[in-house]
Amino acid sequence: MTLRTWNLRAGLVVLAWLVALLGVTVSGGVSGGTAPVGAHWLMIHLLGLGAASNAILIWSWYFTEAVLRLSHTDQRARHAARLIAFNAGALTVVVAYGIVGAQAGGVSAGLWAAIIAGAAVAFGAIAWHSAALAQRVRTALPSRFGPMVHFYVASGVALLIGIGFGATIAGGRLPGDWPDRLAVAHATLNVFGWIGLTVIGTLVTLWPTILRTRMADGVEQAAKRGLPLLCAAVAVIVVGALIGVASVSAIGMAGYAAVLAYVAWSHADEVRRKPPTSFAGLSVLAGVAWLLGALIVGAVAYLTAPDWTAVYDRLNILTTALLGGFLAQVLLGALSYLVPVVLGKKPSATQASMRVLDIAGPARVGAANAGLLVWALPGSGWPHTLSAAVAVLALGSFLPLVVWSAVKATRLLADAPSRPRPTARPGGVVLGSMAAGLAAVVVAAAVGVAVDPAAVGLPGRDGGGSVSATGATTTVHVGIKGMRFTPGRIEVPRGNRLVIELTNTGTQTHDLVLPDGRGTPRLAPGEQATLDAGVIGATEQGWCSLPGHQQMGMVLDIVATGGPAAASTPAAPSTAAPSSTMPGHQLPSGPIDLAADPGPGFVARDPNLPPAPPERTQRYRFEVRDVQRQVAPGVTQTQWPYGIVAADGSYSGGSPGPTLRGKVGDVFEITLVNNASIGHSIDFHAGALAPDGPMRTIEPGQSLVYRFTATRSGAWLYHCSTMPMSLHIANGMFGAVVIDPPDLPPVDHEYLLVQSEMYLGGADGADPAKVADGRRDLVVFNGYANQYDHRPLTAKVGDRVRIWVVDAGPNQVSAFHVVGGQFDTVFKEGAYLLRPGNPESGGSQVLDLLPAQGGFVELTFPEAGHYPFVTHVMSDAEKGAHGIVAVGP
Structure with missing residues (x-):
């Protein structure tokens, strides 16, 4: 060769x-x-x-x-x-x-x-x-x-x-x-x-x-x-x-x-x-x-x-x-x-090939660099997109030219007469050609402005009326504290151009968007962005678009002052209406039929609680992803649960998250990996430690290690503590940690039920407005409405059954009750309220739990039959917090 x-x-x-x-x-x-x-x-x-x-x-x-x-x-x-x-x-x-x-x-x-x-x-x-x-x-x-x-x-x-x-x-x-x-x-x-x-x-x-x-x-x-x-x-x-x-x-x-x-x-x-x-x-x-x-x-x-x-x-x-x-x-x-x-086979071939690759060379360089400069600068919209397209075209033109030049170099006859070596262009020609390339980018950007004037702040959101631009610019520096923009209200003379310099001085990711769709990128703590809001002609309101942040009060009032009274431009709706066409959601057009059979392929969440493992140091890798799960017959919801990636690469993630169990003195080390679309965190109630480091919010692609020692027994909740906390919990970010009381006796059956609420219809999962108002659509045990009606828990007459219950909330109390049963043992929040003894000592009918509380009850069933279990907040039982214990002879 x-x-x-x-x-x-x-x-x-x-x-x-x-x-x-x-x-x-x-x-x-x-x-x-x-x-x-x-x-x-x-x-x-x-x-x-x-x-x-x-x-x-x-x-x-x-x-x-x-x-x-x-x-x-x-x-x-x-x-x-x-x-x-x-x-x-x-x-x-x-x-x-x-x-x-x-x-x-x-x-x-x-x-x-x-x-x-x-x-x-x-x-x-x-x-x-x-x-x-x-x-x-x-x-x-x-x-x-x-x-x-x-x-x-x-x-x-x-x-x-x-x-x-x-x-x-x-x-x-x-x-x-x-x-x-x-x-x-x-x-x-x-x-x-x-x-x-x-x-x-x-x-x-x-x-x-x-x-x-x-x-x-x-x-x-x-x-x-x-x-x-x-x-x-x-x-x-x-x-x-x-x-x-x-x-x-x-x-x-x-x-x-x-x-x-x-x-x-x-x-x-x-x-x-x-x-x-x-x-x-x-x-x-x-x-x-x-x-x-x-x-x-x-x-x-x-x-x-x-x-x-x-x-x-x-x-x-x-x-x-x-x-x-x-x-x-x-x-x-x-x-x-x-x-x-x-x-090139001969000098003539080399020179011919060079001429091809040098076609419009200065113009291509001028267009590429001007387009790249616009592409690299902050901003978005059609002016940026078309300028970048010119740069890509200028750089990409090399591909057809190099093919043409290679063909010309290899096919040129060996005896072809030599042509003079390409001469250097005069400086004026070079500058003129580069200016032509620059002009191409200017034209592309101008077309972009014509198509998308809002990208450069032209002109004026004025409530449908007309506003004359004053030519003046109002520049405002805005920071973030907690779930608030600071300042939360800015005044702009009507007709002035508004430029907002946003610095994320908070502790988690935020952004700022305006009613016309302009906005900053999502900013990590410490990052800055400049938002050109254009000519202001009416009072309007901006907000943070991350799920739940607007409902937490992250709004920015932009007040147009001077001139005729301006109509107010409302903020965009906080949530999307329930729709069967919403990405990641499947909602029925009418009331949810909780009695519908979920189908023969339905697999209920395993309620059995395995015993504590023998290892005194337990290590887990939790991964957060955005997932779509069925939460009731015919109802699919986007959730953000904690899950585990198995050795074969399969991902098991749902609400509640993985259950941990151990004994007093056990050490738990959890590596949390955020592969979801927004920032998340985790808070284990079973450990006592300063929250600053292990409970911090981590952004997508980040991870942290959370290590704690279980020093006290109980049924503990863990959950996401990123604000708004209620929305993150409502989106499935919770689970249970069971730390056995000393000398916990064995039983025939041991089950775990985690009660939670669901608020359907949000664009990215739970509806933030419903969560804030407490307007729950479903109340469920272990993440699915009425699933244990269809796949009951089992026991036999005379079996001792222990049922652990944790109320994950985020808002509702639980009044756990087994219809037809009586509890002879009640353990709540780390202490026994009732233990077996003399029959005259009494019994219990309800384990009452506030959100984040947990405990267990024990009972035996006197005869065969089907014993429903519910929360005795009956409206919640009718929303899906219902199941059955099937007791055989």
Whole structure:
């Protein structure tokens, strides 16, 4: 195989990844950025792990052979094996994670194993590649540019560590803020280590070649000095993440920027002598500028971040700058020069190929960078979307052009006459062409404003009347305290433009939305966002859109003052009306038929309470997900329950959550993983400890470890303590912990019933307004209305039966009663109220529990029959808190 044929076939791999990237980007844009699910993650890894990493593997090997004056063929088989292995591993990781995103349900055991296997194969390929590079530079004859190979070896080492961090994150078992910290370390090693070091080392020789000028004095020396400093800067960023000190990572980021500026400045004379005019030169130059800018912004962002969640979120915001601005432009610019050079049979073919890839080069660069700039700035709506589309079109045009250029280079007749080498464009032409690209973005943004004027605050929500814009702007700073905006009321002169600078000074995630649909993104504690509310013509009200927050009082009154009286624009309805077409819900059009048979396939929640396990330290991994469950015949509701992922990857999650049982002195360690859509927490009443740390709210993707010792017996509740607490409990976020009293005697049957209420019809689960008002639709035992009417509890005449009861609420009391039965033992809130003895000592008919209380009763049944059990709040029994104990002879 000739070198040209080899390069053509290897280049097809890079092209395939770029085509996949373009497909995901376009499909995500067409669907408003929401589909395919996980498009953001796929875009990052199709470009970084796929296209860029393959280009690095291919071209770092090619340049190593070139600068060391080695044969391009003597190790080709091994090089091909490494490429095949790496792509197999990378493809496995991308596909497995793509399935995870599509399922939106966390990483199952099978998919996690696939991710780890793919990462291991990619790890092995990179390790082999790096070791082979090190061996070649060590054994080769001295060469002027041989030290540049050290950049490739160092970048490979960085990626190996980055892969390790990525595999650790995929496991999903990290406590506290470790997921965010490892994600920052992972991204640092991959972007600034693997990609950044490779780019900086390659440009030592490639940049003057692209410009067709001699290398400036001092370039090699600057690169040699810069390599250890760049590696040290990457190490400082990673160490800062591992020790949890964001300011250390900020210092590393600033140090990397300083070294990059030093190395880049050594090339200044080359640019002065031969300014870039081609697409290749302009694209590479723009890419390096984006990297330097992103580093400076990132250093400031890290330094001012309140916690590691904010650090990671701010790094995520830089994705457009780092991957679109830096990586994509450097990659496409370099390939635009390299592809013609390695594929051309003759100089004429190379020159013809270069001309194709340079078609409208400055205009494409201008459009790409202007569009990327708008894309990277805060905001949303059609102006952003169309500007981003222009950037994608400008960058994506490389794909058809590179195919055309490759075809032209390979088919051009060997005896075709040579044409003059492409000449540099005059500076005026370059600037004019780039201005044309910028104009394309301006036009696209203008069309976006015409389609969606609200995206830029034009004009005025004025209650249907007319309002003249004053031209003045009112800027208001708004904070958050608890479940309130501070201030909660702002006044704006009628006709003024309102800009709200919202800082989340609270302790959990919030946002602010307005009646016309504009709003901020969801902000973690410490994050900020600016909301341009446009020209104000009427009094209106904004609110936090997270479930239940508006009902808790998170509203912002915007009062228009001056001028004629303005009509009030009401806030959007707090909940959606019950509807059978609501996503995740199935509600009957009329009254719920609680007597309906749930069907032969119905499986009731197992009410049997197993004995306490022998282990004195019990460890559990609870995972929160958004799930859809049937809660009554023909009624499906979205819930947020605690669940457990089994070894086979299956998820068991429902309300109540997993039941824990132990003895006094047992230690419980629960790792809580939030794979739901909003922040959640957990509070175990069975443990006594300061709530600040273990009961804190964790955002999606985070985890924490909750450890407590059971020092007192009782039937204890656990639940989510994130505000509004009533809504989270009503959405199924509760469970029971049973700590046996000392010397608890054995019985023939032991059951657990957890009573709770359901409030149907909310857009994301329970209806917040109904919860706040106490307008319950169902009251149930163990999560399903009347389920033990259809699947009764069982006993025999004379059997001693113990029934544990916990009232999860969130609002209603329980008056547990067994019709036809009498309790001879009552244990409530840690104490016996009644124990068997002399028949004259009396008995009990009801175990009365307030929300969050628990206990147990014992009884025997005198004869065979069906004994209903209910809460004696009879209206609640008629809403589903009803079951049967079937007693046989």
